[in-house]
Amino acid sequence: MVAGGAGFVGSALVRELLALGCRVIVYDNFLHGSPSHVDNLGPGAVVVEGDARDRSHLYDVLRRECVQFVFNCVGDTFVPDAYDHPARFFDNNTAAAVSVLLASRDAMVKAVLYVSSTEVYGLAGNDRPIDESLPCCPVNTYAVSKVAADRACHTIHIEHGLPVVLARIFNCYGPRETHPYIVPELISQLHRGPRLRLGNVAASRDFTYVEDTARALVRLMECGPVDATPVNVGSGRAVTIAELAQHVGGLYGYERVDIELDSGRLRRRDIDCFVCDPTRLRELTGWLPRVDLYTGLRRTVDWYESNGRMWSFERRGVTIRG
Known part of the structure; x- marks a missing residue:
């Protein structure tokens, strides 16, 4: 499943998975994602309209479709909007992330990959390439909501044993923004x-073409750490x-x-x-931007x-x- 699969990164990820022969469930409430992004994808894709915060419905879909892996691309991401809608950002970024984690636990999926953001590093990464050892020092509401979701990934992994991959992506660009x-x-x-x-x-x-980012996320799901330790995704x-x-x-x-x-x-x-300092990503996966x-x-x-x-x-x- 790609939760948020009709969005920008999500729709690129859906196409990457389909190209690899996977059956993909696209789960999206179309708040920001567009139905046009997931039209005519072929028989390998199933589009389900739903809100990731609705844990019961999400669980039902996960069980019905026998989902084994979940990529969570759900969220509010445009920083200026957070100035006017801070509560919405915590709802769509933090609460939704917890809902996806718990529904995935209950449905016994094999692993969840959470798409986090470079924004969590904030001022800590202002004067050097950012590696995963830097502390989080967020400077806006969006970043704080993502830090909270990151920590939820970590604690739910520890407390419930759910395998979680945590990818912090740098700036993406490409079609379907x-x-x-x-x-x-x-x-x-x-x-x-x-x-x-x-x-x-x-x-x-640090700009990475969205298809390259999608490839990196797939590689991380295949061979990244499942203990919610972060891995940066960027070109360097x-x-x-x-x-x-x-x-x-x-x-x-x-x-x-x-x-x-x-x-x-x-x-x-x-x-x-x-x-980005992409050393860890490259050591784990061999990924390079194409x-x-x-x-x-x-x-x-x-x-x-x-x-x-x-x-x-x-x-x-x-x-x-x-």
Whole structure:
């Protein structure tokens, strides 16, 4: 099962599992995920509408479909939304994670993989590549809700014996993005011309193409630690938002992109740099990214241009401010 399988990372993970010949149950309430992301997947996929917080219904589906492994991609992930909806973030990130863990325990699944976030490291990773030994030092509500879910994974593993893999993913990008993150923001603005309105363009982030992230998650489920010790998933290379903007502008044929600061896009507290140390992931799984940044951006632009120049979040009424 991929809980949250109609979302951004979840739908890429579903496709990766199907390509490997797995039968996949897509479980999603479509709060952020889109039914269009899981249309026409073939006979190997079963789509079930349901809320991960509804433990009874989730348990029934796990038992009925004889699910052996659960990938939990459920959650609210867009940091600016957490400023206005903090309770919702704890509900969808922390409470939902506990519900998935307990339903999986009761249904006797073999293992759960929880998709956590680099945001849990916060200020601790601001000046160095982030390895798993760094403490959690979250600086926003989203990150705090993910830290709480991480600890729930650990304690439920200890107290109930449930095998849990904990993957902390760095920035992903690619087709089917479900929130106005920086890459869809850049593409949506730049397809209209070589001018941008952005927030902190000096920030550096580690970007991994979503298909590569999905491959890493599958490998971790196959051979990662099942005691809820974290494993970072990222490329190990960082790029500034300003550099990223010029890359996307180049794909649209612009020699130069002009960037205007929009103070309304600044986070209330930001991190200068997030870059992954993927040593542990590579030692455990042998994983390496296959898609370089330029190729991944090209594929993402091509997908956008061939899908009506509209992301799923724009269809929900969330607009790009550019």
